[in-house]
Amino acid sequence: MTDKPWAGRFTQPTDKFVEEFTASIGFDRRLYYYDIQGSIAHARMLARQEIITGQEADRIVAGLEEILTEIEEGTFEFSVSLEDIHMNVEARLMERIGPVGGKLHTARSRNDQVALDIRLYLRDEVKTVLEYLDKVQEALLAQAEENLTVIMPGYTHLQTAQPILFPHHMLAYYEMLRRDAGRMSDLLRRINIMPLGAGALAGTTFPIDREYVAELLGFEGVTRNSLDSVSDRDFAIEFGAAAALIMMHLSRLSEELILWSSADFDFIELSDAFCTGSSIMPQKKNPDVPELVRGKTGRVYGNLMNLLTLMKSLPLAYNKDMQEDKEPLFDTIDTVKGSLKIYAPMIREMRVKAQNMRTAAARGFSTATDVADYCVRKGIPFRQAHEIVGKTVRYCIEEGRDIPELTLEEFRRFSEAIEEDIYDFVTLEASVNARRATGGTAREAVKREIARAREERKG
Ligand code: ARG
Numbered sequence: 001m002t003d004k005p006w007a008g009r010f011t012q013p014t015d016k017f018v019e020e021f022t023a024s025i026g027f028d029r030r031l032y033y034y035d036i037q038g039s040i041a042h043a044r045m046l047a048r049q050e051i052i053t054g055q056e057a058d059r060i061v062a063g064l065e066e067i068l069t070e071i072e073e074g075t076f077e078f079s080v081s082l083e084d085i086h087m088n089v090e091a092r093l094m095e096r097i098g099p100v101g102g103k104l105h106t107a108r109s110r111n112d113q114v115a116l117d118i119r120l121y122l123r124d125e126v127k128t129v130l131e132y133l134d135k136v137q138e139a140l141l142a143q144a145e146e147n148l149t150v151i152m153p154g155y156t157h158l159q160t161a162q163p164i165l166f167p168h169h170m171l172a173y174y175e176m177l178r179r180d181a182g183r184m185s186d187l188l189r190r191i192n193i194m195p196l197g198a199g200a201l202a203g204t205t206f207p208i209d210r211e212y213v214a215e216l217l218g219f220e221g222v223t224r225n226s227l228d229s230v231s232d233r234d235f236a237i238e239f240g241a242a243a244a245l246i247m248m249h250l251s252r253l254s255e256e257l258i259l260w261s262s263a264d265f266d267f268i269e270l271s272d273a274f275c276t277g278s279s280i281m282p283q284k285k286n287p288d289v290p291e292l293v294r295g296k297t298g299r300v301y302g303n304l305m306n307l308l309t310l311m312k313s314l315p316l317a318y319n320k321d322m323q324e325d326k327e328p329l330f331d332t333i334d335t336v337k338g339s340l341k342i343y344a345p346m347i348r349e350m351r352v353k354a355q356n357m358r359t360a361a362a363r364g365f366s367t368a369t370d371v372a373d374y375c376v377r378k379g380i381p382f383r384q385a386h387e388i389v390g391k392t393v394r395y396c397i398e399e400g401r402d403i404p405e406l407t408l409e410e411f412r413r414f415s416e417a418i419e420e421d422i423y424d425f426v427t428l429e430a431s432v433n434a435r436r437a438t439g440g441t442a443r444e445a446v447k448r449e450i451a452r453a454r455e456e457r458k459g
Pocket of ligand 1: 083
């Protein structure tokens with residue numbers, strides 16, 4: 001049966017291309033599981049409220065469960081003329097159990113049905129994103145723990161700035177992802193509110209029990225306004241925004257991994273499993289995975305802009321425009337999940353080239369700030385100390401020397417305040433370990449943060 005459930009008021013069949021153009025079954029079939037779960041809960045509630053009989057509800061539920069099996073086994077025939085997943089399932093239900101199937105849609109509209117489906121679906125997907133985020137965080141933390149003493153150059157403007165611990169760098173991303181997880185958990189609370197019962201827009205004349213449906217489906221509460229229930233998509237946009245931030249973070253790490261794997265940096269080696277070769281240059285090992293994650297960030301940003309623009313200025317309540325919410329949302333979910341999924345093992349298996357990092361950290365006068373800070377501790381105002389060290393660096397450049405190699409006499413050409421103990425401050429270790437306050441790169445500060453992260457993850 002492919003007669004449209006709404007065919008009653010029409011005298012002419014739908015134009016074939018209009019059918020194709022308006023159908024969402026091509027993509028919203030993805031919601032089938034949630035559509036069926038939502039319908040089962042709705043049928044149970046209808047029976048409990050004596051809107052339909054218990055026997056009718058049992059037949060409906062059994063029919064829906066069979067349809068679920070058909071879809072999962074791939075024997076269900078989706079029909080474009082039935083427009084979307086909701087009407088496909090309903091039509092098949094009537095085909096299987098007869099006219100009683102037509103009672104399922106009592107006190108419901110596709111408008112509140114689709115709002116319910118998206119919330120159920122997104123709720124599960126957010127939980128998966130949270131699990132995947134956690135795995136990447138674990139990989140970052142493990143790299144930090146395994147490379148506790150590795151020193152690398154820290155950059156600003158991509159110019160060597162000050163030496164830092166490699167684990168400190170890993171923990172920076174750990175923090176970003178921790179906030180991302182916080183955002184996801186927070187928006188999950190707003191997703192997890194039950195919209196069914198809004199009907200098409202104004203509610204329903206039947207004595208439904210929305211709280212019961214919410215309880216059956218594990219929602220935290222019910223929506224408070226029927227117009228808002230069917231026309232709100234901000235929960236999806238929020239997800240899109242939080243996903244965009246995850247991708248932004250991954251794109252930054254990706255960029256660094258790409259740079260670090262180049263022959264020029266040579267700080268890390270990505271496992272072969274995450275790279276590909278070149279069809280012409282035999283020596284090439286390309287960091288495809290981070291490159292693709294970096295590239296895919298664009299589509300997640302695009303999807304966010306798509307959703308925002310889709311919803312802009314839409315009058316209340318439901319508008320067909322909103323059917324367009326699904327593809328960008330699905331694409332964002334697939335992209336962010338795929339990126340996180342591949343990232344965890346890639347980070348885990350990344351090999352750190354500690355010696356190369358260290359050599360690079362020693363270049364570029366990375367301990368110049370330490371000399372300035374030293375002068376300050378000897379009573380010189382910071383601005384003057386800055387000037388002294390600036391001149392020292394210029395001297396080093398001209399003479400082809402490095403700061404730690406200067407003789408005491410050379411140091412003292414720039415300031416009489418400098419004494420023999422300067423050498424205790426200009427090594428990479430001394431520079432790093434001097435930055436001990438919370439959040440600094442000193443070994444003890446980093447160890448504290450690792451311990452804190454470990455503690456958090458237990459709890
Ligand atoms: N396929 C539609 C969507 O995704 C379902 C709701 C349709 N409602 C309607 N009144 N046409 O938005």
